[in-house]
Amino acid sequence: MRIPALTATVALITSLTLSLAGGAAADPAGRHADGGRFDRPYTGFAPAGTVLRPGTPGDAGLDAAPIDAFERRMAGWEDPAAGTGYLFPGATTLMAHDGVVVERGAGGYAVKYADAADELPPDQWVPARTDTIYDLASLSKLFTSIVAMQQLEAGRIDLGTPVAHYIPEFATGGKGDITVEQLLTHTSGFDADPVPSLWQGYSDVPAREKAVLDAVPINPPGSTYLYSDLNMLSMQLVLEKVTGKPLDALVRDGITTPLHMTDTGYNPPADKLPRIAATEYQTSPARGMVRGQVHDENSWALGGVAGHAGVFSTVDDLAVLAQTILNGGTYKGHRILGGNSVRLMEQNFNQAFPGDSHGLGFELDQIWYMGGLSGPQTLGHTGYTGTSLVIDPQSRSFVILLSNRVHPTRTTPSTNPPRRAIGVAMSQAMRVAAPGGGPLWYSGQGGATTSTLTTGPLTATAPVDVDFSAFVNSESTDPLVVEDSTDGGATWHALPLTATGPGAPAGTPTSLSGQAVRAWWHVHTQVPQPSGALQLRWRYTTDPVYEGRGITLAHLSLTSLHHPLPASPTPAGAWHLLPPPRD
Structure with a gap:
């Protein structure tokens, strides 16, 4: 059974108040009066004094x-009974808006399996909880990146400087021109993973670190985007060289201690094992059921501390980190980054590689897991x-979605559907309102779906002007189309649209x-000279892959020679009429 969302459980509210906000409420100063409006995006950082606090969706101006x-x-x-819909043994989630944690839930099991095939006796299953500690895997790269930004601020590294300037032996294998920026944006030319794997090909940690330094790129630096663990493994070596400290100490001293992220770090202590989710049953290497040690084999081979993997954390701790980013690098009076550094993490350095937008460390604008929250500045x-x-x-x-989908094996379905779904849910919980008010036609729908709004037969002997307002948040390949038909709907023809x-x-x-744009558009088209019984329809079709928040329409207007025509369309599919939102 899934632990209810925060809004339904007093115990969770108490817990979250203590763990996230220290009992203090956030100062709402600086929030505009339209909190909860998706069509009026904020500019700039949240007020530096914003502190997370529990609340209901209504408290944050959201639709529950x-x-x-x-x-x-x-x-x-x-739920295993879901068949092919079963994705993970357990998961914990958290959603927040304007400093209000509006959802915090857990379900399934943190530990369920004895090995790759056999379940433990049910009395040994460990339920997932809202404070379950998960192996973050590549979310660890964000911690390495934040440490890199701190060293950039301190003047110890520079984005445009070759890595070999800091570690001369890195220049081997044609890597002399690879820069710090290219490591942080995955444009260095490295292959995706070390070959051979660090745990297979080398006898000890020094030999494995040397293998990272000796790695040979497969592409010229700056020529290609290729997501690679070698980038952050190399970044780790740079950071340790310029500071004289190991990465785990840099993360502890520069991030988790000042932010009081007490459940976050590498190689969690034994006393936290009861709260740690198990991951994979590994036979090669022969580690058995992995729990409390990093899942990634290359990180494990480096002692559990690596630039690309190794951090464990909870949704509560990650929530603090996320709010710190929104606040411009500060939380509860503790600053871990300057505002300029946060802006660099939100800036797309990979404009030469469309579809692979990337700030320094953070990915940007990836609808495949960000769902309805995706946009040019969205980090993740x-x-x-x-x-x-x-x-x-x-x-x-x-x-935030944390799960142990590799428990007991990694041969499981993709978790991208729930990753997208949590972003879609948050985006749909935020309101939009038509310019000047009025009711809304809304279609938020799943993949491989078509929805239509179709007029009845219209009598017109002169050109028909079609005007409406549209708020669009969809995959770029899922457009809203306006079509006309003069044969009773047997055939439809798309009309060219112009917008203001x-x-x-x-x-x-x-x-x-x-x-890319969270704003209303005024849209116009024209049927030049109708013949026969004219019908119009607004059609929104999604492909089977990704969806955004959806399409919202208002102020549908049809006129011919300045005379209004009836514009009361019949909905089919997911279109439905919404009343004007209350302010």
Whole structure:
């Protein structure tokens, strides 16, 4: 059974108040009066005094229904009876907006299996809890990146400087021109993983570190985006060289201690084992059921402390880190980064590689796991064990999913559906309101779905002008289309659309799709000279892969020779009429 969301359980509220906010409420100063509005994005950082606190979706100006629906879907993903819908033994989630933690839940089991095939006796199963500690896998790269930003601020490293300047032996194998920036943006030219694996090919830690230094790129530096663990393994060696300290000490002293992230770090102590989720039953290397040690074999071979993997944490601790980023690098009076460093993490350094947007350390604008929160500034990362973190500065929101999807084996379905779903739920919980008010037509729908709004037959002997307002948040390949038919709906023809909106003067040709702009557009098209019984429809079709928040329409207007025509369309699919939101 999934532990209920925060809003339903007093015990969880008490727990979260103590663990996240220290009993203090956040200062709401600086929040605009439209908190909870997805169509009025924030600019700049949240007030530095924003402190996380528990609350209901209503407290944050949100609609609880999408959040509740997400909780129900999570229960299915954690249930073996769901068949192919079963994704992970256990998971813990957290959602926050404007400093209010509006969802915090857990379900399934942190420990369930004895080996790769056999379950433990049921009385030995360990339920997942809201304070379960998970192996973050590649979310660890964010901690390495934050340490790198701290050393950038301290003047110990420079983005444009070759790594070999700090570690001369790194220049071997044609790596003399690889820069710090290229390590942080995965454009160094490295292959995805060390070959051979560090745990297989080398006898001790010094030999494994030398193997990282000796790695030979497979592409020229700066020519290709290729996500690679070798980038952060190399970054670790740079950071340790310029500071004289090991990475775990840098993370502890520079991040987790000042932010009081007491459940976050490498190689968790034995007294925390009862709260740690198990991961994989490994036979090669012969580690058995891994619990309390890092899952990643290369990190394990380096003693559990590595630039690419090794950090363990909880949703509560990660929530503090996420709010710190939203606050511009500070939390409860403790600053771990300057505002300029946070802006660099939000800046896309990979414009030469469309689709692979990347700040310094953080991925940007990845709808495949960010869902409806994706956008040019949205930061995040995923982890192989089934973890994800998405931070959306434009709505001052973040969502966290931690799971042990590799328990007991890594041959499990993708966890991307729940990763996207938690982002979609948060985005749909935030309101939009039509310019000037009025009811809304809304279609938020799953993949491989078509929804239509279709007028009845229209009598017109002169050109028909079609005008409406649209708020669009969809995958770029999932456009809203306006079509006409003069044969009773047997055939439909797409009409060219022009739009007026942010950065677009009146009459700009447009395709109504994408997530780059969170603003309303005024859209116009025209049926030049109708023949027969004219019908119009608004059609929104999603492909089977990703979805954003959805499409919202308002102020549907049809006129011919300045005379209004009836515009009361019939919905099919997911379209439904919403009342004007209350302020």
